[in-house]
Amino acid sequence: MTVQSEAATVADIGGAAVKSERIEIATPRQLMWLRFRKHKLAVASAVVLLGFYLIALIAPFLATAEPNKSEAQRSLMPPVTVHWFDDGQFAPHVFKMVGKRDPKTFRRVYVEDPTQKFPLHLFGRGFEYKLFWLIPTDIHLLGLENAPIDENLFLLGTDVQGRDVFSRLLFATQVSMSIGLVGVSISLFLGIVLGGISGFFGGLVDTAIQRVIEILRSIPTIPLWMGLAAALPQGWSAVQIYFAISIIISIFGWTELARVVRGRFLALRQEDFVMAARLCGASLPRTIFRHMLPSFLSHIIAASTLAIPEMIIAETALSFLGLGLAPPAVSYGVMLQAAQNVQTIATTPWLMVPAIPITIAVLAFNFLGDGLRDAADPYSQ
Template identity: 45%
Template sequence: MTLPANATRLPHTVSDLPFDPDAIYKYTDAQKALFEASQLRLMWWKFKRHKPALISGIFLALLYLSILISEILAPYNLETRNASHIYAPPQSIHLFHEGEFVGPFVYGYDFKLNMENLKREYAPNPEKVQPIRFFCSGDKYEFWNLFEARFHIVCPAEKGTLFLLGTDRLGRDVLSRIIYGARISLTIGLLGIGVSLVLGIVIGGMAGYYGGLFAVLSQRLIEVIQSLPSIPLWLALAAILPITWSPIFVYFGITVILGLLDWTGLARTVRSKLLALREEDYVSAAQVMGANSSRIVFRHLVPGFASHLIATATIAIPTMILGETTLSFLGLGLRAPITSWGVLLSEAQNINAVALYPWLLWPVLPVILVVLAYNFFGDGLRDAADPYK
């Protein structure tokens, strides 16, 4: 059969195609990077697109780094008292004095006692210009109880004052005490979530993998604990701690209490995940190869949803920080000489003191910022760990 002269011959071989078939399998560098990326790298790319979570993560990282050098960051030592400046209001930072640039400085106070209401009244005196010193020698402290030092990033002027957030009833600088208190309030959340993770993974893992009577009993225990009001239960357990305990034992006791009451939600999450994963082929393969149950759970099953556990734990940390703050505020948590944000807020229990000296409420600001930052950070981690987003 002969084709017409104007007919187009169809290609019979690959070489007759009008394009290079290998071009179908040529990827751009971005596509190659996407196909070859690990799970952690994919999570990081997704996490970076969540701007509030990224900013919150940077804020929390800087905050936790700051607790390593609290003594250096604080203008005063933790227990430094200024008897002549009790309940002094915050001092404002200025740059210009009488039209001339001086640099960062504060005005000193003139003090008088109002005999009508016995209130201490402070007024800034423009003649007392007190320049702020940087990278200077100030109050003596023991750095992590290892050696004595005097180096501070910010110091008051010689024979001057620097109370950027005011002082308390003993004349102690509120800003310095907030910086020191961050060390306790932030670490108690990490230690508490460590206890919660261990209990949640172990109990939830055994209930999800083995099932049976243990799963039934563990679920009933979880339901009982979750049905109890959190704050009264915290108060009851915290009241059990002996008064004769040293502050460090009270600190660890509060940490254990917070961890013991927060593992239930995590255990349920682990159980539900293991129920879905224990029937997978790779679990059956591990059983055939002779792997014991603990290895299957902790080596093969738990890593499969470790990213979800991290996101859940991140969201649970602010709950523990609020728990410690609540207990310390009510006088049943940490006690002096340990300093935390909750201990600082306990001085603001008296409404009259708050009305007269509102700067005593400054410690509530870092609590709010940290809780919000952890919530944003946890939301970003959860979205990044979700394979369907």
């Protein structure tokens, strides 16, 4: 063995020893972070989800047109083509799309007018909005230079009412991604509280709560959603309907978590550390939230991260069927209502674009849940 190889071996052994010593003295939070970083797919999913919520936060700034502004003359316009070079120089621009009737199919088709060219530029002016719901401004990330006030950049085309699909997709991200957080927050609270009470006390309390769970799980969801959606007052605003749909979805979201929590509480309530906490005078809330819940945090994290995509899909399905959110609210499900027949999908495939962020978000939440579940129990093999 050469001197260089011996030195490399000694360095490797020394590095492994230092790493092992760092792990031995690391706190549980540091161990969780180290284990989570090893799950590359979960880290990538976390970055993707942060991007989703960042887009939701600054959606008006990224939008190129008002989401509900319609115009019949630009109905079902295909996505515009961005030309990146002009006479060999980097100069992004688009041409005005002119609509005309096809004499054979009588459909409205759009062609580029090369005589009307609009250069793209950053931080252009457009419709007014409040950045972070506080700061009034009309600055947008992209704009058209020297364009008429009614001319917009339709990156993903328009729908049947002439509304910009790209801008509506950004605003739909705000609603669909946040409704999952609201619904899961309600479900998490109900599941932990009712499941904890059921497993901790047992007896008649446990029996009553379990019968309620069985009744809720036995009811067919679609007919119940239809009945609850029909019971919503017609005069409610989009915000009121939003919270009502969140509560409706949460009615069923807490039952599975409650049973998981109940099972763990039944196993833990006779453990020595729980009995010691009660004998030391710890209150019931402190015993539950300070001593018992942290022992199966990984189960709660896994259930929560898996419940969020279920909430998103449930809202999308309800809105797609016309039972959830309705215009002027914008969500993925509301946008997908325009793609309910095969003919629309064949002739205007850009209306199916909302299915892409739904798929990405659901997969990202599932991968993130796997990583968090493993990281939450850093001492397991």
